[in-house]
Amino acid sequence: MTKPTPKRAWGQAIQNRDEQFEMKRQVVLRTAARTYSDRGFHETTLADIADELNISKPTLYYYFKNKDEILFECHRLGIEAITDGDTPMPPTGTCTGRERLEEFLRRYVRMVLDDFGTCLVMTGTNALEPKNRGRVVEGRRKIDQMLRDILQEGVRDGTLDCPDPKMTAMFVFGAMNWLPRWYHHDGGLSVDELSARLIAFVMRAIAADRCDR
């Protein structure tokens, strides 16, 4: 008699002690983010998420207030991944605008292809309750502003050349936010390669020395 594959609740994620609460929360969030992303928020029932983790629906309510809060936390984590990543963006002045732009794009692409970033971009903010939506919208506005500032900086220091930074930012965000809809991690292309390609594309469009390569 071999072990009948235990099918442990919570998967392999649990081995520690007191911060288990926080860990379990994280596991729920990852699962939710993934499911929200590829099946859609409204197409995902709480039972779906619970089933995937071999737990019951009420257990989810032990860790979260309601379905909205789960979505909100996913968005929050996605936003945080950019605004305060582990290594802060190099401060203005320490390098050219063009260099900062490259760094920003590299980061953003990585973020948007992570579970929470993908969820942030794939699920609309309509589902969120007003207060939470406000916070998410504010967060995204800040990120928008970051890119605009970087572009303007590049224009000022002569390393970038785009007529309308605001609109350019939107084009670039569009290209990036669309990535999760077609890029698949299991393909032959790594995230780093992808971001390199995207950076190349953008740079050809707006780098000041456009005749190189």
Place this chain on the structure above:
Amino acid sequence: MTKPTPKRAWGQAIQNRDEQFEMKRQVVLRTAARTYSDRGFHETTLADIADELNISKPTLYYYFKNKDEILFECHRLGIEAITDGDTPMPPTGTCTGRERLEEFLRRYVRMVLDDFGTCLVMTGTNALEPKNRGRVVEGRRKIDQMLRDILQEGVRDGTLDCPDPKMTAMFVFGAMNWLPRWYHHDGGLSVDELSARLIAFVMRAIAADRCDR
């Protein structure tokens, strides 16, 4: 006694005769597309659509099989707006790949900022029932292919210069599909101006003679 503001059902759209059936269908579809786009498919109830037209919910079922069909028709119209527009795309060979690209982008931008195109891009295909989803996915695949072909043609005839047409197409679609999320018709920028800006951006990235302007 003045007239008590009639509040006619169907608004002003009705004056003709037998094709009224088709007209009313269209009116429903436009209304639905708009509402789906800015409130989301699942956040829009049939009652919402009915109310907006001053008709009742069962009336909708006189014109459509169900909620899915309404969404599907919106997507279908969006797709048709590109694949068979009133003026067909100039056939391969009659002009350079670059010119065809410009024409395609101009068209696509116009389409994606129209009610049905916006709906196509804003609402996911998750909501559609399998069969309809298949048809929509197929339609979108064709459009993808169009752009890829154009890019390759441009590379071949030397008017475009992009290393990876497939990926480039995705970047460009991303930038365009994101337009409805930030562009507002009431602002100071016309759709034509916008598409010109976008085309300029793309061309700087991949036109063969990248040193002009």
Place this chain on the structure above:
DNA sequence: CATTTTATTGACCCATGGGTCGAACCGCAA
């Protein structure tokens, strides 16, 4: 062990909203 605290669950509640039905209404033709 006894007891308190933390986790987990089966069973239930109930508002929402997609979908249906039969009756009524309207324009028109004989």
Place this chain on the structure above:
DNA sequence: TTGCGGTTCGACCCATGGGTCAATAAAATG
């Protein structure tokens, strides 16, 4: 006037799924 399509609606049905509760199990505590 009667009849007959095409059209519209009030009232209803009911599955789905978010959310709750009281009761249990599993740790921790002493």
